[in-house]
Amino acid sequence: MDLRALADFLLVATHRGFAQAERMAGRPKATLSRRVRELEKDLGVRLFNRDTRTLRLTDEGHILLARTRGLLTDVAEAEIALRGTSGQPQGLLRISAPILFSEIGLGSIGASYLRRYPAVRLEIVSEDRMTSPIEDSFDVVIRLNPSTASELVGRCFLRDHRQVVASPSLAQRISVGEVWPSVVLTNAEGRVWRLRQGERVREIAHDPVMRVSAMLTVRDAVLSGTGAGILPGLMVADHLASGRLVKVGDVEGGEVAMWALHPSQRLASRKVTSFLEHLVGCFPGEVWPAGGFEPTSATSENDPRTD
The missing domain is CATH 3.40.190.290 (D-Maltodextrin-Binding Protein; domain 2)
Structure with missing residues (x-):
């Protein structure tokens, strides 16, 4: 499998289209399309369903994205470390959050995060449906009172x-x-x-x-x-x-307990851990009216979601 073709597939899948992938990567759509076709030919499966307006992952495309996305992220971050750079988080960070939390606070939180880490690009999707980080290609999902049976891990950053x-x-x-x-x-x-x-x-x-x-x-x-x-x-x-x-x-x-969660199948990338740390830091132990917000405590060792 050609790793360059695989990287271009992940770029197109993450950005849900060749045009956005071209803008983010600075490579022509024709090059991206050619490499994706080569990857499909090499694997013998169709990775995208295409029409004049939409580009959707096939079932095989979803499987390839889920199995390889984290691996290439780790490889990219290892390259940064080996080249002697600062190791600062970079790349696209996709977040799914409830509509209300997005409306009353996530915009300013995201802006302050980007001031600290300018090499990151944020994409925040506001929706109240139960999204899947793997199937929907999110790095972080924010959930209200999540089930302890969840296979995700993360941090509780707000109690209300x-x-x-x-x-x-x-x-x-x-x-x-x-x-x-x-x-x-x-x-x-x-x-x-x-x-x-x-x-x-x-x-x-x-x-x-x-x-x-x-x-x-x-x-x-x-x-x-x-x-x-x-x-x-x-x-x-x-x-x-x-x-x-x-x-x-x-x-x-x-x-109410609000958690920022991510998949547990692998170690979280630097951009994920830095965002979780920033999110927790945005809600320090202030004194709120009785019955309101309580200070964020350290994550419990007994909670299966704690990473």
Whole structure:
């Protein structure tokens, strides 16, 4: 197998097309296409399904990408080390993250990471579906409360707690035992919130006056005084501190842990480990409102996801 052809295949597969691969590598599309065809002929399989608009990996292409991508990354990083360079992370780093986290923080986190490591190129895909690092060609996936049965490893970088919040004007109008108007997500069920205050759990009734599909819309409606709503502490900490919102209570069982994960089949590349370190460093042990974000602790030795 021609390693140059294999490297060009990985370049095209990672960037999902010849045009983007050409821009990133500075090599003509014709050269990339020729080497991919040579690799297909050498292996006796089709690696891409092509039409006039799309380029998709075949099943055989997915297998080749999964089995060889990490190997060539390690070879490239070994070459950098042997040439006496700084060993700084470089190349494309593809990240999959939940939409909400991307919207409220990942842009600035990514920008500060690139200032530290300018040889890296970031591609952040915001989506709430369960992506596969191997099948979808991601270096890092960010997940909320991931299963311990996952074959991925990584770091927990954020612990948070969901809480019911409201505008001060609305909170002042509601009497004890009165039903709260609420703003909820479209898939929310029930008309009672169970809130914890210390060791005590109390229930408050609420009436959804607005159903929306996005958490940011919940926050904006709650800020306007439309109703109370459930939001993560990270999202409302500044508003609570400024007095624009007040906390009604912490949602019982509302703990949230956010993890940055990557495949466990091999040692993580320098660009992956540096991003995880940077991500953890972006959430230091600050003192947050009770029931909100807790300081990031060292990863547990008993957690199977810890690398």
